[in-house]
Amino acid sequence: MDAIILQILNGLDKGGAYALIALGLTLVFGTLGVVNFAHGALFMMGAFCAVAFNELLTLETVTVDPTQTTAWGTAVEIRTPYIEAWLGDFGHFLLDYSVPASILLAIPVMLVVGVAMERGLIRHFYKRPHSDQILVTFGLAIVIQEIIKHFFGANPIPQPAPAAFSGTASVGQLIGLGNAIPYPWWRLIYLLFSLTVIGSVFAFLRYTTYGMVVRAGMRDRETVGLLGINIEQRFTVVFGLAAVVAGVAGVMYTPILPPDYHLGMEFLVLSFVVVVVGGMGSLAGAVAAGFLLGILQSFASMNEVKNIVPGIDQIIIYLVAVVVLLVRPRGLMGRSGVMEE
Amino acid sequence: MFGNLSRNDWLLFAGFSIAVLTAPVILQPLGAAYPAILEKFCIFGIFALGFNILFGLTGYLSFGHAAFIGVGSYAAVWMFKLLTMNVLPAIIFGMVMAGFFAVVIGYVSLRRSGIYFSILTLAFAQMCYNTAYSVLTPLTNGETGLQLTLRDPRIVDAMFITPGSGLPRASLFGLDISGGGFAGFYFCAVALIVCFFLSMRIFRSPFGMMLRAIKSNQHRMRYTGFNTRPYLLSAFVISGVYAGLAGSLMAATDPLAGAERMQWTASGEVVLMTILGGVGTLVGPVLGAVVIKYFENIFSSFSERTLHGVLGFLPDGIENAVVEVLSLFVGDGWNLTLGAVFMLIVIFLPGGIMEGIRRIMGMFGKGGRGDRPAVANQAQAAE
Amino acid sequence: MSIQNIVLHVADVSKRFGGLHALTDVDLQVAEGEVHAIIGPNGAGKSTLLNVCIGRIRPDHGHVIFDGETLDRHEPHEINQLGVSRVFQTPEIFSDLSLLDNVMIPAFARRDGAFRFNAIRAVAGEGDIREAAEYHLQDVGLFERRLDEAGSLSRGDKRRLELAMCLIQKPKLLLLDEPTAGMSRHDTNMTIELLKRIKARGMTKVIIEHDMHVVFSLADRISVLAQGKVIAGGSPEEVRGNPRVREAYLGEAQE
Numbered sequence: 001m002d003a004i005i006l007q008i009l010n011g012l013d014k015g016g017a018y019a020l021i022a023l024g025l026t027l028v029f030g031t032l033g034v035v036n037f038a039h040g041a042l043f044m045m046g047a048f049c050a051v052a053f054n055e056l057l058t059l060e061t062v063t064v065d066p067t068q069t070t071a072w073g074t075a076v077e078i079r080t081p082y083i084e085a086w087l088g089d090f091g092h093f094l095l096d097y098s099v100p101a102s103i104l105l106a107i108p109v110m111l112v113v114g115v116a117m118e119r120g121l122i123r124h125f126y127k128r129p130h131s132d133q134i135l136v137t138f139g140l141a142i143v144i145q146e147i148i149k150h151f152f153g154a155n156p157i158p159q160p161a162p163a164a165f166s167g168t169a170s171v172g173q174l175i176g177l178g179n180a181i182p183y184p185w186w187r188l189i190y191l192l193f194s195l196t197v198i199g200s201v202f203a204f205l206r207y208t209t210y211g212m213v214v215r216a217g218m219r220d221r222e223t224v225g226l227l228g229i230n231i232e233q234r235f236t237v238v239f240g241l242a243a244v245v246a247g248v249a250g251v252m253y254t255p256i257l258p259p260d261y262h263l264g265m266e267f268l269v270l271s272f273v274v275v276v277v278g279g280m281g282s283l284a285g286a287v288a289a290g291f292l293l294g295i296l297q298s299f300a301s302m303n304e305v306k307n308i309v310p311g312i313d314q315i316i317i318y319l320v321a322v323v324v325l326l327v328r329p330r331g332l333m334g335r336s337g338v339m340e341e
Numbered sequence: 342m343f344g345n346l347s348r349n350d351w352l353l354f355a356g357f358s359i360a361v362l363t364a365p366v367i368l369q370p371l372g373a374a375y376p377a378i379l380e381k382f383c384i385f386g387i388f389a390l391g392f393n394i395l396f397g398l399t400g401y402l403s404f405g406h407a408a409f410i411g412v413g414s415y416a417a418v419w420m421f422k423l424l425t426m427n428v429l430p431a432i433i434f435g436m437v438m439a440g441f442f443a444v445v446i447g448y449v450s451l452r453r454s455g456i457y458f459s460i461l462t463l464a465f466a467q468m469c470y471n472t473a474y475s476v477l478t479p480l481t482n483g484e485t486g487l488q489l490t491l492r493d494p495r496i497v498d499a500m501f502i503t504p505g506s507g508l509p510r511a512s513l514f515g516l517d518i519s520g521g522g523f524a525g526f527y528f529c530a531v532a533l534i535v536c537f538f539l540s541m542r543i544f545r546s547p548f549g550m551m552l553r554a555i556k557s558n559q560h561r562m563r564y565t566g567f568n569t570r571p572y573l574l575s576a577f578v579i580s581g582v583y584a585g586l587a588g589s590l591m592a593a594t595d596p597l598a599g600a601e602r603m604q605w606t607a608s609g610e611v612v613l614m615t616i617l618g619g620v621g622t623l624v625g626p627v628l629g630a631v632v633i634k635y636f637e638n639i640f641s642s643f644s645e646r647t648l649h650g651v652l653g654f655l656p657d658g659i660e661n662a663v664v665e666v667l668s669l670f671v672g673d674g675w676n677l678t679l680g681a682v683f684m685l686i687v688i689f690l691p692g693g694i695m696e697g698i699r700r701i702m703g704m705f706g707k708g709g710r711g712d713r714p715a716v717a718n719q720a721q722a723a724e
Numbered sequence: 725m726s727i728q729n730i731v732l733h734v735a736d737v738s739k740r741f742g743g744l745h746a747l748t749d750v751d752l753q754v755a756e757g758e759v760h761a762i763i764g765p766n767g768a769g770k771s772t773l774l775n776v777c778i779g780r781i782r783p784d785h786g787h788v789i790f791d792g793e794t795l796d797r798h799e800p801h802e803i804n805q806l807g808v809s810r811v812f813q814t815p816e817i818f819s820d821l822s823l824l825d826n827v828m829i830p831a832f833a834r835r836d837g838a839f840r841f842n843a844i845r846a847v848a849g850e851g852d853i854r855e856a857a858e859y860h861l862q863d864v865g866l867f868e869r870r871l872d873e874a875g876s877l878s879r880g881d882k883r884r885l886e887l888a889m890c891l892i893q894k895p896k897l898l899l900l901d902e903p904t905a906g907m908s909r910h911d912t913n914m915t916i917e918l919l920k921r922i923k924a925r926g927m928t929k930v931i932i933e934h935d936m937h938v939v940f941s942l943a944d945r946i947s948v949l950a951q952g953k954v955i956a957g958g959s960p961e962e963v964r965g966n967p968r969v970r971e972a973y974l975g976e977a978q979e
Contacts, residue, residue, distance in 0.1 A: 035456055124688070130456055131402045135616065136687040138609060142680025150669055150677070269467060269605065272460055280456075311476030318464035318471075325453055325461055347848055547832050547850065548843035554829050557818035564778060564816070565889070566804035566833035575841055 006183070007298045013187040013256060015294020016194030017043075020249035021271040022278065022286035023201060024242030030218035030281040031238045034122055035130050037137040040268025041144040042243050045113065046106050046250025047259035048148055051157050053102035057083050057095050097162045099255055106247045114243025118236045141264065149261035156258035161186040186255050193252050197245060198287055204241075205283070214238055218281060273321040279334020289332055293317050350541060357537055357624065361530045365523065373635055376526045381638075382631045383529035384590045387536045389614040389626035391583020394540060395576050396612070397621035398549060400556035404459045404608050405446070405466030409439040409581045411473065411603035413588025415480065418487045418598045425497040426509045428518050428528070428593040432586065439585020440578055442469075447577035451570060454559070466605055473600035486599030511593050518593050525594045532590060533627070536583060541623055543579070552576050553621075613683050619695030628694055633679070640678055643671035729755045731897055731928045737776055737786035739769075746772045747783070748952045754897070754945075759929045761939045764949035770932045771813065773949070774899050777930075778810050779803045791896060801838050807896035809889075811903055815882035819875030823866055823885060826874050827857040830889045860888040864918060880911035884918065891922060900931040904938055916941055940964075 025039045060079040069076065083091035094101060121140065125133045160166065165185040205211035213234060250259070257263070274293055278285030299305060301313035312319075324331060346354075360367065364382070368374045373382075392406055413435035420431035450461040473481040481487055489508050498509070511519040518525045543549045555562050555569050562569050592598055601607075610633070618629025648664045648671065655663060670678045690697055732754040739747040746769045754760045762770050775781040777788055779800040788795045795803055809830075818826050831853045836842060861867045864884040869877070874885060883903060890898055903919065904912045912935065919942055923929070933939045939946065940960050947957040948969050956966045963969055 121684075121688075131400070131459075132687055132691065134402065134456065134459065135612065136684055138612075139680045139683030139687060142609075142676055142683065146674060146677035146680060147669070150674060265605075269463060273464060276457065276460055311472050314471035314475050315468040318468045321464050322449060322461060325457055326449065329453060329457070346846060542846070543843050545846040545848065546843040547836070547845065547847055548841060550825060550829065550847055551832070553821060554818050554825070557820050558816060561816040561818060562829075563800045564780075564804055564810055564812075565830045566801050566838060566893070568799070568801050568838035571839040571841075 003302070007302060008295050009183050009187070009191075011295030011298030012291060013190045013194075013294070014297065015291035016191050017249055017253050017267065017290075018271055018274045018294055019287045019290025020194050020197060021246055021267055022274040022290050023198065023283060024245045025271055026275045026278070026281055026283060026286040027201075027214075028239055028242045029275070030283070031214055032118075032122065032126065032235050034125060035133045035137070036122070037134050037268065038117070038141040038144065039137075039242070039246060040264035040266070040271065041141040042110065042113070042246040042264070043250040043253075043267050044148065044259065044261070044264030045144065046110060046247030047254050047263060048152060048250075049106040049109055049247065050099050050102040050159055050251045050254045051152060051259060053105050054098045054159060057081060057098050059083075061085055096164075099159055099161060099251065103248050103251050106251045107244055110244045110247030111240045113247075114240035115236055117243070118239035122239065123232075123235075141268070145261045145264060152261065154261060156260040158258040159254035161189075161255035165189055190252055190256060194249065197248065201241070201245060202283070210234070210237070270317055273317055275331075277321055277324045277331055279331025282331065282333040285331055285333030293320060296320065346541070346545065350545065353623070354538060354541060357627075358534050361534055362527075364530070365526070371635070373638065376521055376523050378634065378638055379526045380529045380590075380594045381634045383526070383533040384587045384594075385611070385614060385630035385634055386533050386627040387529075387590070388584055388587040388611050389618065389630045390533075390536050390540050391580040391587070392611045393580075393615050393620065393622075393626040394543060394552075394583070395580040396615060397626070398544070398552035398556060399573055399576050401451070401454070401573065401577070402459050402612070403450075403462040403577075403580075404605060404612070405462035405464075405469075406580070406584050406611055407603045407605065407607035408446070408466040408469040409443060409584035410588035410591070410607065411469060411598070411600065412442050413439045413585035414592045414598035414602055415473075415487055416585070417589035417592035418489070418596055419480075421489060421495075421511060421592070421596050422487075422493040423496065425495060426511050427497075428511050428513050431511070431593060432589045435589025435592070436582050436585045439588065440582045443578040443581025443585075444574070447574050447581065451573045451577060463605060463608070466603060466608055470600055470603040470605070473603060481598070481600060484600075486597050488597045508596075511596055519596055529590055529594065532586065536586070537623075537627070544623055548572070548575070610679075613679065613686075615693075616691070617682070617686055617693050619693035620691075622693070622695040625693055625695040632694070636678070637675055640671045640675045641673075645672075731756045731791060732777065732930065733789040734773065734777070735787045735789060737773075737783040737788065739772060739776065739781060739783050745952045747776070749786070750949070750952070750954055752947055752954065752957075754928060754930055756928055757926045758944040759923055759931060759942050761931050761933055761943035761946045762949055763933065763936075763939055763946060767951075768949040769952040770949055771901060772952075774810065774901055774930070774932065777803075777899060778808060804833070804893075804895075805838055808899065809891075809893050809895035809897075810899040811883065811886050811890055811901060813901040813905065815879070815886045817874045817882055817886055817889070819873070821874060822871050823861060823874050823877075824854070824857055824870040826885055827860055827888050827892055828853050831856050831892045834893045856892055860892045863891065863921075864888040865914070878911075880907045880915070883907070884915065887918065894927075896928060898927055898929045900929060900933075902932055902934060904933065904935055912938065 021039060021043050024042070025036060028034055028036050028039070058081050060081050063078050063080065065076045065078055081091065081095060083095055085091070087094065117140075121136065122133075125136060168182045168184050205215055217231065217234070250263075253259075270293075271290075274289045275286055277293065278287070278289030297313065297316055300316040306313060361383070364379055365374045368379070373379070388406075388410065392403070395406075396402055416438035417428075417431035417435040420434045424430055446462065446465045450458055450465065453461060474483055491508065495509070510517055513524075513528060516524045516528070518528055551562070551567065551572050555567075555572060559569055588598075588602070591602070614629035614633050615626045616629070617632060618627065619625025645664060645668045648667055649660065652660050652663055652667075668674065670681075686693060692699070730753050732752070734750055734752040737747055737750045738745075750769070750773060752760075752762075752773075762773065764770055772781060776783050777790075777795075779795060779798050779802075782796075790803070790806060790808060793806060795806075798806070818829065821829075828847070828850075832842075832850075835853065858867060858870065861870050864887055866877075866881060866885060866888065869881075874882070877885060887900075887903070900919075904915050907915065916938055919929075919931075923942065931939075931942065943960055945958065946960055946963040948955050948963060948966075956963055956969045958966075
């Protein structure tokens with residue numbers, strides 16, 4: 001029982017990341033009709049916003065303490081981050097919370113990136129065949145990832161979670177099952193965070209007029225266009241929103257998985273599978289499938305399972321995708337016939 | 342078998358063969374006349390030719406074709422290890438295994454079309470890649486890659502020759518294929534020419550016509566009395582076997598196999614080669630493969646120092662700035678160039694190099710027949 | 725007419741889409757060699773009926789019997805191979821291939837069956853098929869444009885091309901879905917002429933049409949469909965005189 005709950009929990013944070021990426025992917029597909037292979041790159045860019053912010057904060061001032069010398073007789077250098085030198089305790093606090101704080105940086109950055117991408121590139125591909133959209137965004141994904149690699153190097157860069165959340169939460173005690181279920185605090189935070197973001201996106205789509213038009217557009221684009229609504233501008237906003245969602249998902253994921261430049265591609269392939277399993281163009285499907293696949297993957301990586309079916313953890317998600325596509329082509333919650341030419 | 346090709350096609354074939362066979366001379370001025378790179382041109386040319394039979398004719402975009410390269414490589418190396426260093430059994434086994442995988446993957450993936458097909462092929466390739474690294478390690482030797490060792494049985498060879506010291510080399514009845522000499526290149530070149538010929542036959546045959554028609558309007562094909570699935574599966578398997586041949590040639594010229602050949606970036610690369618050269622054209626994919634492999638070679642070897650050397654004539658300030666920007670694209674930055682070229686081609690020249698050539702030809706004189714490739718082919722065939 | 729003469733028998737076919745009864749117990753017999761027109765107001769279920777005949781839609785109840793064979797489990801291509809060809813309401817052609825290719829392809833389907841791995845011979849070596857295709861292009865008046873891309877044709881020409889694609893298959897039964905919809909008067913007249921000419925060849929045809937001029941100049945028998953039911957049927961004179969038809973359909977069409 002404990003083991004099962006633990007596996008479910010372990011799957012949930014990853015599932016949260018899948019769900020957030022898949023949400024944007026399917027939103028863009030549903031409204032704009034564009035298959036965006038560069039969506040994973042947006043997630044990765046978000047993660048590197050956190051890295052950049054952290055690097056900015058940890059720029060150091062070096063002072064020399066003449067009273068102390070090292071074993072070699074040189075003066076001891078004391079390195080203090082500027083931010084601490086200037087802001088004292090608050091600086092220290094900011095440094096500690098650099099990951100969540102960099103969301104504030106990531107939102108405007110990703111919004112600008114998303115809008116620029118839609119205006120500059122995606123817009124010209126609305127009417128081109130899906131294969132062209134796939135190809136051009138695939139190219140863009142490579143470009144983005146190589147630029148990141150140029151500036152940040154090829155190695156993963158670990159990001160610390162704030163000290164207060166770096167330990168392990170005893171989830172078992174919270175739900176009255178004893179303390180056999182250790183669960184890192186930050187993963188719990190990530191789960192709550194992803195649920196919040198998903199909730200806000202749904203609320204935005206459901207309760208604002210803006211969102212209503214977007215949802216109508218997902219159902220029937222032509223009619224909405226005929227109503228005289230400026231659909232182009234809304235497309236831009238939708239794309240920007242998807243970019244921001246992917247970006248903040250990336251920011252918060254950094255303490256769980258140190259980001260490197262091909263993080264985006266790994267998540268993209270999986271998120272596409274998530275979208276397909278959930279049903280192309282279905283928001284709820286994307287979210288449900290994201291968590292479902294995260295949990296499945298976590299179960300597949302249990303030793304008990306691996307002993308029975310070796311290697312299953314490596315292929316489970318793809319296997320699920322194959323089965324779903326064959327048995328229920330429109331996915332768990334999708335409408336039938338979407339994107340089948 | 343050899344009849345019924347138009348005069349233009351024979352000219353094209355003759356020209357292609359001559360160009361390939363004389364490549365060591367022609368490419369001398371470009372600095373690409375050494376066997377290792379020429380072999381690469383041929384191998385990736387074959388890969389792209391095969392991919393084009395699927396993507397160019399039927400429009401089904403596979404994002405998992407690198408899996409067949411990997412399967413072909415592993416199968417070939419196993420033949421080297423178990424039976425003999427003669428390349429023929431290795432290549433045949435490589436093609437058979439790739440064909441087998443293509444039948445299975447194709448049968449499942451072709452039940453869907455459009456982006457779903459792309460994702461299914463991608464999923465299968467990722468499964469191959471992941472399992473090659475993990476559970477299949479006894480077969481693939483995991484991250485190290487599958488290599489020849491002195492302890493390999495090599496049953497057939499052991500019966501006839503006493504093994505010398507050191508690792509044996511792949512050969513074709515005594516002709517040294519993996520030694521880095523021109524024999525290896527000519528072997529690949531002949532394979533490429535044969536592949537080109539077969540691909541030309543397919544393009545001009547009723548079968549090829551049906552594939553084009555499927556790309557154009559699959560609905561109509563069904564209501565016209567065609568069962569489109571076996572057509573698609575045949576095309577998929579043919580292109581898989583081409584990839585298997587390419588993979589086993591990689592192993593023949595350099596007897597080792599690694600899982601990284603199956604990564605989806607490798608699948609993306611062949612897509613790029615095909616569209617860069619010209620989707621659905623005969624020569625385009627080979628051209629695309631040559632261009633990409635050539636520039637990969639050049640660009641990767643450039644460093645900032647060489648850039649400074651080349652741009653030394655510029656004033657220092659400008660020189661540094663230019664070098665700074667260009668250095669993004671060379672050396673390790675080759676992939677960036679690749680991505681950028683990818684985008685530029687899709688945006689501005691969806692027909693690839695062949696389209697560009699046609700446009701330029703169109704500017705001089707009439708050149709009118711080139712405007713619509715499919716129609717032009719028919720016009721040629723009709724002569 | 726005797727039983728042997730019936731080429732197509734739609735037997736008590738019903739089809740629902742959600743709450744909509746598209747077809748209710750439709751029973752229809754088409755005799756060999758006749759031109760059978762199906763008329764009726766918009767949304768009467770005419771296109772659904774044709775879709776059932778070619779296997780695009782499976783009926784909820786009833787059967788379609790073609791030439792003695794029940795088409796319950798047949799795939800669209802199998803139905804075509806049995807001898808049913810169809811011209812669609814919006815032309816379904818191979819837009820980026822030449823006209824000649826467009827017409828040669830169906831000829832291959834008739835000769836080689838649903839699948840044949842015919843990669844050894846060249847298209848250029850298939851003289852018979854090519855000549856047949858050229859003949860049929862001549863028949864519909866598009867021979868001069870045989871090397872053009874089919875997508876460049878006008879809408880009316882596309883329909884005639886599609887007709888040639890069906891005719892070259894020499895089907896036992898030809899289904900035509902509004903062959904003159906959206907055509908200019910000139911094109912309509914040309915199409916009527918064309919259909920009259922092929923009527924002389926004795927091919928069985930089922931035709932859906934709105935234009936009464938076309939219907940009465942071509943049809944041997946007419947069935948009237950309204951709200952998914954057959955409300956009348958018979959010779960053109962009988963249908964013309966039927967008060968229910970006037971009420972349901974002709975009345976509004978003559979406005």
